[in-house]
Amino acid sequence: xxxxxxxxxxIMLTVSIxxxxxxxxxxxGFTGLPMVRLGLANVxxxxxxxxxxxxxxxxxxxxxxxxxxxxxxxxxxxxxFLSLAGGLFAIAMMTLFKRLPSFSIIGxxxxxxxxxxxxxxxxxxxxxxxxxxxxxxxLFMTLSIPTGVFTGIVAKRMIVLLKQTSSTYxx
Amino acid sequence: xxxxxxxxIAVLLAFSLAALFGVRHxxxxxxxxxxxxxxxYQGALILEIELEDGSARAFHDDVIIDEENxxxxxxxxxxxxxxxxxxxxxEVIDETSPxxxxxxxxxxxxxxxxxxxxxxxxxIRIERATDSDGIVQ
Numbered sequence: 366x367x368x369x370x371x372x373x374x375x376i377m378l379t380v381s382i383x384x385x386x387x388x389x390x391x392x393x394g395f396t397g398l399p400m401v402r403l404g405l406a407n408v409x410x411x412x413x414x415x416x417x418x419x420x421x422x423x424x425x426x427x428x429x430x431x432x433x434x435x436x437x438x439x440x441x442x443x444x445x446f447l448s449l450a451g452g453l454f455a456i457a458m459m460t461l462f463k464r465l466p467s468f469s470i471i472g473x474x475x476x477x478x479x480x481x482x483x484x485x486x487x488x489x490x491x492x493x494x495x496x497x498x499x500x501x502x503x504l505f506m507t508l509s510i511p512t513g514v515f516t517g518i519v520a521k522r523m524i525v526l527l528k529q530t531s532s533t534y535x536x
Numbered sequence: 537x538x539x540x541x542x543x544x545i546a547v548l549l550a551f552s553l554a555a556l557f558g559v560r561h562x563x564x565x566x567x568x569x570x571x572x573x574x575x576x577y578q579g580a581l582i583l584e585i586e587l588e589d590g591s592a593r594a595f596h597d598d599v600i601i602d603e604e605n606x607x608x609x610x611x612x613x614x615x616x617x618x619x620x621x622x623x624x625x626x627e628v629i630d631e632t633s634p635x636x637x638x639x640x641x642x643x644x645x646x647x648x649x650x651x652x653x654x655x656x657x658x659x660i661r662i663e664r665a666t667d668s669d670g671i672v673q
Contacts, residue, residue: 440634441614441633441634441655443654443655444634444655467538467540468538468540468541468544469537469538469541471537471541472537472538472540472541472544472545475541475544475545475548476544479548489652489654492654493652493654493657493659494579495650495652495654495659497648497650497652497659497661498652498654500559500563500648500649500650502555503552503553503555503556503558503559504556506548506551506552506555506556507549507552507553507556510545510548510549510552514545
């Protein structure tokens with residue numbers, strides 16, 4: 366791994382941690398809906414999937430979840446496992462749909478957001494053996510669609526900007 | 537955005553909205569004014585609240601029943617969880633957790649709308665009066 370790539374990944378990791386924690390702290394205070402997040406940290410995973418590789422995106426995702434679990438105020442072992450499951454489901458869905466030629470980054474992002482919701486709810490069901498949690502899934506799925514579109518648009522724009530700013534990244 | 541993205545989004549949206557309204561409809565259909573709210577902590581039944589009149593029975597030493605204000609304080613993994621009875625419904629009005637999900641779930645009197653405080657391992661399930669056919673959970 367060359368230095369440029371390493372530094373870029375480190376910056377991406379830092380950005381995703383900052384975005385995740387800021388989102389937890391600020392956005393929730395305004396919306397009053399604690400589970401509804403834009404998923405801005407997912408923008409980073411999307412960018413890495415498109416710009417670099419699945420391996421890099423996966424590494425940054427895992428490190429982000431681990432570090433946010435350690436750093437974020439109010440984070441518990443429960444929120445760690447929920448984030449981990451959400452993140453893994455999201456990256457699995459995004460990787461799968463990215464391979465299908467018929468979808469753009471926005472479709473991929475929406476599937477990632479939907480996968481995140483499904484992953485979190487399924488894990489909650491198994492982790493706490495309370496199958497009633499499934500009844501929250503339709504609400505989460507509905508809300509994940511606009512947030513998925515939004516993060517998709519942001520990631521698309523970011524990739525264009527990255528390409529304009531520097532031609533030295535290894536695309 | 538490709539055409540297939542729009543199709544994907546439309547299908548997902550239709551599916552989730554249908555499920556959302558389906559669940560809401562089911563919750564309204566099964567709302568019960570004379571059922572029982574059963575509060576579980578770490579899987580064990582610790583409190584029963586009658587939805588008809590708010591009367592309650594505790595099965596745990598740490599449960600505090602405030603009959604005057606019709607509030608009930610039960611233990612949770614991260615601290616006390618306060619439950620309120622009002623108009624044949626129960627809701628969680630105070631608890632300690634990172635996201636306060638169960639406080640935002642609102643009031644319930646439907647078996648299909650349980651209140652789940654996951655970090656506290658407290659679950660409130662509703663049982664309809666007509667369901668009591670002798671089966672012990």
